[in-house]
Amino acid sequence: MQDNWQEPSADEKQPENDRAWGLVETLAKGALLEQRRARRWGIFFKCLTFGWLFFSVAVFYKATNIADAEVSSSSGEHTALVDIDGQIGGGEVEADAVITGLRSAFEDENTKAVILRINSPGGSPVQSGYIYDEIRRLRDIHEEIPLYAVIMDIGASGGYYIAAAADEIYADKASLVGSIGVISAGFGFVGTMEKLGVTRRVYHAGEDKAFLDPFQPVDKESAAKWQVQLNTIHQQFIEVVKAGRGDRLQDSPDIFSGMVWSGEQAEKLGLIDGLGSAGYVAREVIGEEEIVDYTFRLSPLEKFARDFGAGVSSTFVEAMDGGLQLM
Structure with a gap:
């Protein structure tokens, strides 16, 4: 059978070439259009991102200056307020911040x-001590300005340690007050390590350097030495409370047992002077109802950075040992 196929002529090829180029042109235009759309969306999202950043900076700036705005809100005589809200030295309350507010x-x-x-x-005995000492110093310098401590839901351990520096202490009848004691807590994983067949290897210089290692059995001699340190700090706490409260304290050994008391019980024991809120003290005791807040507060960005760092470090410390707390 003879093949009659012949190659198309140039005139016959032209329409087919035109269609191909048209298709290429359409695809190119579509790609270009898509690039333009993508560019527009990119510009939109960049603008949105920059707008969000500017807004965040404005919020941070405003938050940073809240304390200054509150302090400048009064030009006349007033009652100054400084808050301690949270665990002392645990990332929630830092001595430097509290002291800054008190000085102002x-x-x-x-x-x-x-x-x-x-x-x-409560919290860190060291940072509680810093705040206590600064209060006593400021009271000596500014003898005409009294300081009153007002306990809200709880003023225990390190929180009460600080309150003892005040001229008078007030609380609600249901507030938790006291807990004059020291605690150091941790975990022991010796049995777990044995069951898992894991051997702990510790290298140290100094016979007592690793006495808090939770992966090793408790050494009675080292534990006794540690108890001496706890007793010493507890006695320091007791002396601070006695110096601050004086004859107002009832003669009862239970006061320093580490027990926490209700505000009503605390008043009978002489741990506080009366029942009342900050507003009550400003109005009825001080005689100046206008309150100006001097509490030093971090901006949200600073708070995030601090909390993140504190969280990492505290997790590491807690993994090794509970640490020493007035709690």
Whole structure:
């Protein structure tokens, strides 16, 4: 059978070439259009991102200056307020921040009295001591300005340690007050390690360097030495409370047992002077109802950075040992 196929002529090829080029042109235009759309969306999202960043910076700036705005809100005589809200030294309440607020409150010539409003279960004995010492120093410098501690839900351990520096302490009848004691807690994983067949290897210089290692059996001699340290810090706490409360304390050994008391019980024991809120103290005790907040507060960005760092470090410390707390 003879093949009659012949190659198309140039005139016959032209329509087919035109269709191919048309298709290429359509695809190119579509790709270009898609690039333009993508570019527009890219510009939109970039603008949106920059807008969000500017908004965030504005919020952070405003939050950073809240304390200054509150302090400048009064030009006349007033009652100064400084808050301690949270665990002391645990990333929630830092001694430096509290001291900054206290100094600003005492140094304002229009401050008639200072209220230290406490809502804390305790925390670091060192940072509690820093705040206590600074209060005593400021009271010596500004003898005409009294300081009143007002306990909200809880003023225990380190929180009460600080309150003991005040001229008078007030609380609600249902507030939790006291817990004058020291605690150091951790975990022991010796049995778990044995069951898993894991061997702990510790290298140290100094016979007591690893006495808090939770993966090794408790050494009775080292534990006794550690108990001496706890007893020493407890005695320091007791002396601070006695110095601050004086003859107002009832003669009862239970006061220093580490027990926490209701506000009503605390008043009978002499741990507090009366029942009342910050507003009550400002109005009825100080005689100046206008309250100006001098609490030093971090911006949200600073707070996030601090909490993140504190969270990482505290997780590491807790993994090794519970640490020493006035809690």
